[in-house]
Amino acid sequence: MIAAVLLAVAAGLDPCAPIEPAQKRDTAAAEAYLEVAEKEQRDGALDTAAAAYRSAWRADPQNAKARAGLLALCRRNAEGNAFSEALRRMESGDRRGAIELFEQIRALGPDPASALLQGICHYELQEDEEAVPLFREAERDPSLEPSAQLFLGLISLREGGGEAAARSFEAAAARDPILAPTATSLLRLARREGRVVLSLLAGPSGDSNVDLAPDGSPTSGGSADSAGTVAAGVLLRPSGESGPFVSASGTYRKLARFTQFDLGVLEAGAGWQLGREPRHVLVGYAYDFMSLGGDGYLSAHRLQAEGRWTFQQLSLAASYAVRFESFLTGAAAPYSGIRQLGELSGEWRSGGGSAFGLAYALTRDRTDDATLKYLEQGPRAFARFAATPRLRFVFDAAVLRRQYDNLDPALAATRADTYLDGGAAAELDLADRWTGRFWLAARRSFSNLPDFAYTELSAGLTLSLVTGLL
Known part of the structure; x- marks a missing residue:
């Protein structure tokens, strides 16, 4: 009653x-x-x-x-009302507002669920120092421990600690079968990251035009050929992704028939990245040396800057580079000069690593020979699709319009070209550190001068090893 x-x-x-x-x-x-x-x-x-x-x-x-x-x-x-409101703010993107409410809830007493979600808010705001103790607090609850370990691994990965990240992902995968697929995928990434990253690559390829000039023009002396390529690189980031970096790499391509076009490239660079991949600014310097047929061919200094800003699924980027090129052979010497390259891009990132985007590129090549100076620009579209956690497909297409500055007396014309470019690749992670890649590329050149119209097709298969240290 x-x-x-x-x-x-x-x-x-x-x-x-x-x-x-x-x-x-x-x-x-x-x-x-x-x-x-x-x-x-x-x-x-x-x-x-x-x-x-x-x-x-x-x-x-x-x-x-x-x-x-x-x-x-x-x-x-x-607490229930505040927790619901905090979740609503978090899902709507108001992470600061969510953090405020989670703090109020936790002030009343221990609350591992609120600690976990507040930690996620701080992580998404790039506030790792604030996030770590909250994930440690949530880790004490057995039901939340795998989720907390997953995010602790993500923070270690972001800081360049590949080994620490791998341990966290292994623990999360072992304790929660629902999180296991995500943690296993991240584990493969963690084993390729670190403050020191070593990479090796090798594979065969074929090219229908191995003899193009520095500006992409066809030349006499060669045509279709097959090749074998090997490459190695090292990247040193003592402070992790955000901070100074030093890199060095070498590539050698050996042709089967036209050995005068055997290509060797050495590159060394250094720079500073402020912020991490989703939101960062980077400045750097690099030096390139290229040999062709065993003889010195190109010496170049490059200054570059880039920036990226990501908000939820939308990512915007801009890049600029200026390259001071000195060609070392008599035939290529007129192409020496200053080349500037810029690009604006935007992409929409969906789950699992898939994305599609658009870009607009502009290149200004001020060569020593006035007849070879040009301005090139045009749009580009690209897409990445993650078919499975191990299999990815990449597609790229561009239309570029190149206008030369001056009349070439030898040709009695001012040259203008249009290029249609396309490419596709399939990448398969064979193991945590090994990836196989099959790629195709094509270019169709149209020109107001028939001698400069051509088609180039190339394809290749590579096997790469990437491993992170420290």
């Missing part, structure tokens, strides 16, 4: 509103209400329980059990 009355009262009453004590203390009534409150709370009827606790407290303001029971339910209700 009492419970039915209380249920009707609870429907229109805020149980946590201020209580006005009864004119006369009634301990017997308070005990009766308290008995109902405890039974209703055990049965899960929290609204009725709160109304009963409230009535017991009103009947006997000195009843400690009634006060404690009502305050506990009110706190639980307040």
